[in-house]
Amino acid sequence: MPENVNLLPNFIHNAIDDDLKNGKYADGIHTRFPPEPNGYLHIGHAKSICINFGTAQKYNGQCNLRFDDTNPTKEDVEYVDSIQEDVKWLGFTWDDRMFYASDYFDKLYDFAVELIKRGKAYVCDLTADEIRQYRGTLTEAGTESPYRGRSIEENIDLFERMKKGDFADGQKVLRAKIDMASPNITMRDPVIYRISHTRHHRTGDKWCIYPMYDFAHPLSDAIEKVTHSICTLEFEEHRPLYDWLLENLGFDSNSRPRQIEFARLNLTNMVMSKRKLRQLVESGCVSGWDDPRMPTISGFRRRGYTAESIRSFCELIGVAKSNSLVDIAMLEHCVREDLNKRADRIMAVLNPIKVIITNYPEGKCEYLSAENKPDSSAARYVPFSREIYIERSDFMESAPKKFFRLKPDGEVRLKYAYIIKCTDIVKDADGNIIQINCTYDPDSKRGGSTAGRKVKGTLHWVPLDGCLNAEVRLYDYLLNNDENAEQTDFMKELNPASLTVLQNCKIEPAAAWAAPGTKYQFLRQGYFCVDKDSAKGNLVFNRVVGLRDSWAKTVNKK
Structure with missing residues (x-):
């Protein structure tokens, strides 16, 4: 116990x-x-x-x-x-x-x-x-x-x-x-x-x-x-x-x-009645009792919440004599606090666009050291070569002044790797950008003569060769209304955007043998968990919770 x-x-x-x-x-x-x-x-x-x-x-x-x-x-x-x-x-x-x-x-x-x-x-x-x-x-x-x-x-x-x-x-x-x-x-x-x-x-x-x-x-x-x-x-x-x-x-x-x-527990944006949860299951609004959007213990477990974070939340909210409504951000705060200590870090690109580093030697592959956890000396090694993927949202052709990610003639640092500079873009017949061409500073990685050179943006990336294809499921609150669902017609408050499924996401090779239930922090993205639907060659990840902790920030301000 x-x-x-x-x-x-x-x-x-x-x-x-x-x-x-x-x-x-x-x-x-x-x-x-x-x-x-x-x-x-x-x-x-x-x-x-x-x-x-x-x-x-x-x-x-x-x-x-x-x-x-x-x-x-x-x-x-x-x-x-x-x-x-x-x-x-x-x-x-x-x-x-x-x-x-x-x-x-x-x-x-x-x-x-x-x-x-x-x-x-x-x-x-x-x-x-x-x-x-x-x-x-x-x-x-x-x-x-x-x-x-x-x-x-x-x-x-x-x-x-x-x-x-x-x-x-x-x-x-x-x-x-x-x-x-x-x-x-x-x-x-x-x-x-x-x-x-x-x-x-x-x-x-x-x-x-x-x-x-x-x-x-x-x-x-x-x-x-x-x-x-x-x-x-x-x-x-x-x-x-x-x-x-x-x-x-x-x-x-x-x-x-x-x-x-x-006092019983009531959470914002959540249905907290077995009868209503059964209605969601039987009506097909969710995939089952363990659907990661459900407030069931099995749903939270499948989504990637840990038992330690739920116990911590239950202690944090205390034991009261009168009913009240608890902000779900408190629960998410406990989940982040726990996963921050236990989840390995990897890089994942959810909406990829290809980058070719034109002055990087063809056929060359080097393995770069990357941290697994902030307080751990253990490291993993990420393959780096001429072609990589970055997030599509990390490039903007006509960027505003304070856009510090990649843009034409702009420089960014690739996490754990080099500084690159955009030199050209390739578009398809409809004018959509399908490729970004860059050059790299070979002395800018850790230990190089220009490693300390400052650029304002740092991007995550994955190698094109050896990366893993994955389906990523992004979950939002089940209810649009943040009030107590007991007081509303909850079926009318269901959030139609409570689940977004992204296909063809790119994950670094370190996750190749991850078993269902394995938790990661995707750098700059949030915390994710391997779903039970995963199989070899068909990875499925659930977003557990984002990186932003609005509840902790609110408490600290007070």
């Missing part, structure tokens, strides 16, 4: 400290991460993972991975596998403590029967729409169900028949009997079991009734002896039900789980 994860003081840890001072949880701190396997995890889940596993780490406790698989209509083994992969990739382990809510279906059923026996639950025949109507509003109390007064014996019999499959989906539900006049609508006799004749990916056809999340979650926590149920802020109004269930089923107040809520 990574060190120093989410160890900065926060209100969650303060609450745990108070519990320990008051003599609670003598057996140690125990947390859990309880995802529903109905989609891939996103960056918001990464924050929860870091908080739950990091909290357990801080207190030398344990953290379980538990799948909330109580809704088989939306769940799939694919999601179970992807969640495990994501948690491991972030650097965390649950050892032998991987559980499923479905592990406890028999116990949960028994707990429900116990509530009925205590007069705290009843079988209700109202439809879902009728239950909503009877529930009331924020300003008006609810109305009791006409089935609320059923005897304990009748409720036990009906619940048993629900289990046996005697009723159709939606025909009956089991509700907790609490208070239809409660100011908290969640407490107005919530549904705790519903009928669903759906095959479960683990239990098969054994069950046709399934517990609701609000029922299964606190009891699963209690079964696993979880001490602190750390969840996002939308569950704050559900906390009274969490506590009510544990209290009414006899769990000791000094050892039963305590729910603590924190």
